[in-house]
Amino acid sequence: GENVEQHPSTLSVQEGDSAVIKCTYSDSASNYFPWYKQELGKRPQLIIDIRSNVGEKKDQRIAVTLNKTAKHFSLHITETQPEDSAVYFCAATSDSSYKLIFGSGTRLLVRP
Amino acid sequence: DTAVSQTPKYLVTQMGNDKSIKCEQNLGHDTMYWYKQDSKKFLKIMFSYNNKELIINETVPNRFSPKSPDKAHLNLHINSLELGDSAVYFCASSQDLLAGVADTQYFGPGTRLTVL
Numbered sequence: 001g002e003n004v005e006q007h008p009s010t011l012s013v014q015e016g017d018s019a020v021i022k023c024t025y026s027d028s029a030s031n032y033f034p035w036y037k038q039e040l041g042k043r044p045q046l047i048i049d050i051r052s053n054v055g056e057k058k059d060q061r062i063a064v065t066l067n068k069t070a071k072h073f074s075l076h077i078t079e080t081q082p083e084d085s086a087v088y089f090c091a092a093t094s095d096s097s098y099k100l101i102f103g104s105g106t107r108l109l110v111r112p
Numbered sequence: 113d114t115a116v117s118q119t120p121k122y123l124v125t126q127m128g129n130d131k132s133i134k135c136e137q138n139l140g141h142d143t144m145y146w147y148k149q150d151s152k153k154f155l156k157i158m159f160s161y162n163n164k165e166l167i168i169n170e171t172v173p174n175r176f177s178p179k180s181p182d183k184a185h186l187n188l189h190i191n192s193l194e195l196g197d198s199a200v201y202f203c204a205s206s207q208d209l210l211a212g213v214a215d216t217q218y219f220g221p222g223t224r225l226t227v228l
């Protein structure tokens with residue numbers, strides 16, 4: 001079955017710097033890769049997603065890149081702000097799978 | 113206009129008790145899920161229902177029994193609660209999982225279950 005590995009488990013950056021979180025997946029059939037942000041005590045919320053027919057997607061300060069050959073995808077946050085502090089989860093699934101498999105999460109701390 | 117709602121938000125109970133968590137979505141989605149998030153924040157799928165039919169059952173003890181009275185509701189009943197059941201339980205929903213296109217899942221606010 002699908003396995004998703006996420007690194008790093010914790011990431012501390014200075015406000016204004018960039019943050020990068022990386023994930024690898026095992027199932028070459030995976031074609032949908034969402035990223036969720038979970039603030040303390042809150043629900044996971046989708047922040048950006050990408051499908052396998054594109055290599056990069058951007059939404060303001062957030063971007064996701066996908067390398068299908070290497071089976072890895074990354075989340076890039078530029079000009080980080082303290083409110084970006086949260087746990088970020090990557091996930092992977094395919095059109096034929098019934099399961100969304102999550103990575104283990106990255107705790108991002110943005111220091112003011 | 114809450115999209116996915118759960119009740120209760122907090123649940124504190126003794127070992128051996130039976131409890132239920134309710135979930136409702138008003139997004140018109142066909143598929144609903146239950147996830148368990150443990151103390152290390154791992155999010156793991158437990159069950160998935162599509163139009164009231166069970167399609168995922170992830171090796172969950174049979175003390176856990178989901179029930180879907182209609183496609184907008186998915187409840188979770190837990191019998192004989194154990195200490196290890198303490199976690200946050202999230203309900204989620206998405207468009208028709210069986211339509212052949214993976215789609216975004218929207219999560220409820222979570223229910224923090226504490227078993228004493």
